[in-house]
Amino acid sequence: MGGPRRVANDPLRKQRILDATLAVIAEHGVHRTTHRRIADTAGVPLGSLTYHFESLDAILEQAFEALADSMSERYSTALTEAPDQLAACAAVTDLICGDDYVTSREVTILHEMYGYANHNPAVAEACRRWLLRSRDSLAVHFPPRACRAIDALIEGWPMHQAWEREPLERDLVHATIVAIAERIR
Missing domain, CATH: 1.10.10.60 (Homeodomain-like)
Incomplete structure (x- = not known):
């Protein structure tokens, strides 16, 4: 209860x-x-x-929107506080490898959100807006193509970790982010 x-x-x-x-x-x-x-x-x-x-769908839509807003704010804060691209690479590594950005509970909810978005246009739109806000946050330090690649890693690596159930290799994550930042213009 x-x-x-x-x-x-x-x-x-x-x-x-x-x-x-x-x-x-x-x-x-x-x-x-x-x-x-x-x-x-x-x-x-x-x-x-x-x-x-007005409905259970409305509750779910607003709950998922609130989660996206909260995570987007954490994302934006981490990147805004980075003074340069090298610090932004470290911030992104922290987002991917740490519990400050996404907890295992939130990864579980995100899986549910993405699945629900396949059948609910309002949640699909919330996911799209979140993606665009994430890229805007990254754009402070990275060019557009790098933003897209880095954002996909920020989403994907924690999901892989949830299925693998092993800690991420922080050095590999950081090296990947730096390589993308340096090579994709």
Whole structure:
């Protein structure tokens, strides 16, 4: 069960519902995410979900959008704080190899998000906007073609790690990012 029930005028209830949705997705997958599971996890009455959202699809769409926004902000911050391209290569390596950008729980949710995007145009559009924001963040330090290649690695390497269940080779990741930065113009 989700815990104590909240007061009716809870200004954070909608956000708690979105957070609970991601927790349910991580534990059960999108295909077994229900209004009831979300409400129980959020610790809110079931009617709160229909008060704040018109459908389960709307809840899922907004939860995935919130995840994309949060991860995009972390991505942007890491790259904005890098003073030059070499520091940006190190920042990208940290994004790929560290838990600061994407946790194993978030990788699980991302797999669900990408699968759901195949059948939900709103989530597909959220993924596209996220991709473009990521490339914009990279463009501070890298040319457009390198941004595309590096962004694919940032997405792909953590997914491979999730399936391989072995730590990434930080030196290989860093060398790959530097090689792309130096060679793709």
